[in-house]
Amino acid sequence: MAGIYIHIPFCKTRCIYCDFYSTTHSELKQRYIHALCQELQNRKDYLKGEAVETVYFGGGTPSQLTEEDFIQIFNTIKEICGLENAIEITLEANPDDLTEEYVSMLQTLPFNRISMGIQTFDDPTLKLLNRRHNSAQATTAIERCRQADFHNISIDLIYGLPGETDKRWKHDLQQAVGLNVEHISAYHLTYEKGTPIYEMLQTCHIREVDEESSVRFFTTLTETLVENGYEHYEISNFCKPGMYSRHNTSYWRGIPYLGCGPSAHSFNRETREWNVSSLTTYISSIEEGHRSYEIEKLDEAARYNEYIMTGLRTQWGVSLEHLGQVFGNKLLKYCRDMAAPHLESGKLNIHNNHLYFTRNGVFVSDDILSDLMYVEE
Ligand code: SF4
Numbered sequence: 001m002a003g004i005y006i007h008i009p010f011c012k013t014r015c016i017y018c019d020f021y022s023t024t025h026s027e028l029k030q031r032y033i034h035a036l037c038q039e040l041q042n043r044k045d046y047l048k049g050e051a052v053e054t055v056y057f058g059g060g061t062p063s064q065l066t067e068e069d070f071i072q073i074f075n076t077i078k079e080i081c082g083l084e085n086a087i088e089i090t091l092e093a094n095p096d097d098l099t100e101e102y103v104s105m106l107q108t109l110p111f112n113r114i115s116m117g118i119q120t121f122d123d124p125t126l127k128l129l130n131r132r133h134n135s136a137q138a139t140t141a142i143e144r145c146r147q148a149d150f151h152n153i154s155i156d157l158i159y160g161l162p163g164e165t166d167k168r169w170k171h172d173l174q175q176a177v178g179l180n181v182e183h184i185s186a187y188h189l190t191y192e193k194g195t196p197i198y199e200m201l202q203t204c205h206i207r208e209v210d211e212e213s214s215v216r217f218f219t220t221l222t223e224t225l226v227e228n229g230y231e232h233y234e235i236s237n238f239c240k241p242g243m244y245s246r247h248n249t250s251y252w253r254g255i256p257y258l259g260c261g262p263s264a265h266s267f268n269r270e271t272r273e274w275n276v277s278s279l280t281t282y283i284s285s286i287e288e289g290h291r292s293y294e295i296e297k298l299d300e301a302a303r304y305n306e307y308i309m310t311g312l313r314t315q316w317g318v319s320l321e322h323l324g325q326v327f328g329n330k331l332l333k334y335c336r337d338m339a340a341p342h343l344e345s346g347k348l349n350i351h352n353n354h355l356y357f358t359r360n361g362v363f364v365s366d367d368i369l370s371d372l373m374y375v376e377e
Contacts, residue, residue, distance in 0.1 A: 002050040003250045006036065006073060007261030008062040009279050016130050019192035021263035021277040022060040028279055033069050035286040037076040039260045044080035046258045046268060051085040054247035063097035067105045074110055083110055088246040090115050095133040098141035103148045113152040114145050121175040122168055125161055142179050152243060154183035159217045161189050162206040169217050173224045182243040186221050187236050188214060215363055233315040235362060252310040272296045301374045304331050308372050317354035331374060338372045
């Protein structure tokens with residue numbers, strides 16, 4: 001069981017909060033598609049013949065590609081590993097790209113899941129963020145995807161945005177719930193150094209929401225979505241029963257994946273690799289017959305840390321039995337010892353020999369995770 005991630009690094013315009021690798025240089029697109037297919041070919045043995053169950057086109061803005069671009073990429077994937085086991089094939093899309101014509105074209109391709117970056121339904125805030133769509137376009141795009149028989153739609157929301165109030169956040173959530181989508185990802189805004197929004201914060205053009213409000217927004221988020229039939233299966237992710245993102249879940253459960261394109265990460269249980277975050281360097285290196293990337297060999301401590309970090313974020317928690325079997329008694333004892341004060345304070349819980357965050361624990365998850373990390377002396 002494995003996944004493939006395809007990074008499409010083109011955006012028409014840049015959103016002010018974004019620190020994903022993308023560029024507005026779409027004139028390089030044809031050379032890029034060619035290099036990407038070449039990378040897929042070159043690395044066809046990376047997954048060691050494991051069945052590919054998920055394919056994810058992320059970005060950037062994959063909905064900037066044309067039918068011909070997609071066909072080229074899908075043909076390459078079919079050639080190197082087949083698509084017969086792929087139960088989830090996701091396209092990240094911007095609402096304004098999803099015209100009637102574009103959605104009809106998508107229907108003819110192997111996609112069965114659409115993930116839409118909506119972020120908020122508040123039009124002035126969408127403008128501030130330099131998003132290209134407005135709330136009406138977002139709603140229409142979802143209706144179009146429904147009419148085109150997409151039965152697995154996910155939307156992304158951001159909260160804690162500048163000027164966020166309880167009223168506005170509740171309105172966003174009501175709108176989201178009203179769309180009856182299968183999956184909702186909701187992230188708190190982070191001010192990443194180097195982004196325009198970070199500069200706006202530094203120069204006092206906007207204000208960060210206070211911690212108390214952030215906690216309240218998170219509580220409203222979980223309560224509203226759970227009341228409306230969504231499972232809270234990962235700190236930032238919610239789904240209708242059984243409709244969790246198989247691709248993202250594989251990241252959290254240690255399933256191998258091949259990531260192609262600039263900045264894409266790959267993981268094969270022993271190593272983690274990441275491609276260079278530069279489109280021009282990526283293309284020229286592939287054209288010259290090599291790949292520009294870095295690699296980290298995952299030793300036991302790194303694998304333990306990853307298992308804790310990813311497992312605890314999910315509703316499946318960390319299996320203490322698995323921990324003992326795979327990492328031995330020393331690391332199991334370490335985990336139990338470090339978890340003890342948090343178990344006592346009610347921030348962690350053990351149920352069926354699995355370690356979980358409690359609701360109170362989720363609010364301070366980063367601190368608890370850092371306590372549980374193992375650092376070799
Ligand atoms: S469209 Fe997505 S990837 Fe592109 S700048 Fe906006 S948030 Fe970033």
